[in-house]
Amino acid sequence: MQFLQYKIGTVNVTKLHTKLSSIDGSLTPHMLQSAVNALTYVFRAAAKANLKSDVLSSQLKDSMSFNEGTLAAIKHSWSQQGMLLNSPDIANQLLNIGQLVDIQWKLGVSISSDSCRNLNSPYVAMTIKVADPSGQLVTRSFELSIPEFQNFSRQMKEMANVLDSV
Numbered sequence: 001m002q003f004l005q006y007k008i009g010t011v012n013v014t015k016l017h018t019k020l021s022s023i024d025g026s027l028t029p030h031m032l033q034s035a036v037n038a039l040t041y042v043f044r045a046a047a048k049a050n051l052k053s054d055v056l057s058s059q060l061k062d063s064m065s066f067n068e069g070t071l072a073a074i075k076h077s078w079s080q081q082g083m084l085l086n087s088p089d090i091a092n093q094l095l096n097i098g099q100l101v102d103i104q105w106k107l108g109v110s111i112s113s114d115s116c117r118n119l120n121s122p123y124v125a126m127t128i129k130v131a132d133p134s135g136q137l138v139t140r141s142f143e144l145s146i147p148e149f150q151n152f153s154r155q156m157k158e159m160a161n162v163l164d165s166v
Helices: 013-021 029-049 053-063 068-086 088-095 146-165
Strands: 099-110 121-131 137-145
Antiparallel strands (some): 099 121
16 A cells, blocks of 8 residues: 555565565465555456445455455455545546746758758757656656657647547
8 A cells, every 4th residue: 555655655565575585485476466566456456346245245255356354354454545545636647747947949950960960950859847746846858850849749739629629
């Protein structure tokens, strides 16, 4: 749950394997990573759907993918800490979505380079500022050819249209 609440960066599967291998020697790091991935998916989906622990347990039981002991552990974990994931601030972190703050662009022409004396190639230099889920501003700069910029612009317009329709 700490991973889903962004209190720790990653789940250390190697450390987890070391702890659990004394209990069950048949577990491999790959099996544990698969289990962590599955639980992450289940808990994120439950948080997005704002499910109560009884509903989550019932849906998982209906899937017939979990035994009773596992269902009881998931239900207990979700009832104890799962609701902490349902706050609006955590929702953005679950989706790992930043907020676009600013886009700046300028048109330029490359006159020459080390390998080509007469380049004369237009480009668009872009700077994008995004506030990541923690609120920190992240600035990214890159250059696009004119066709790449046109494709980028088209995709941004498509995204705006989809967001307007929602």
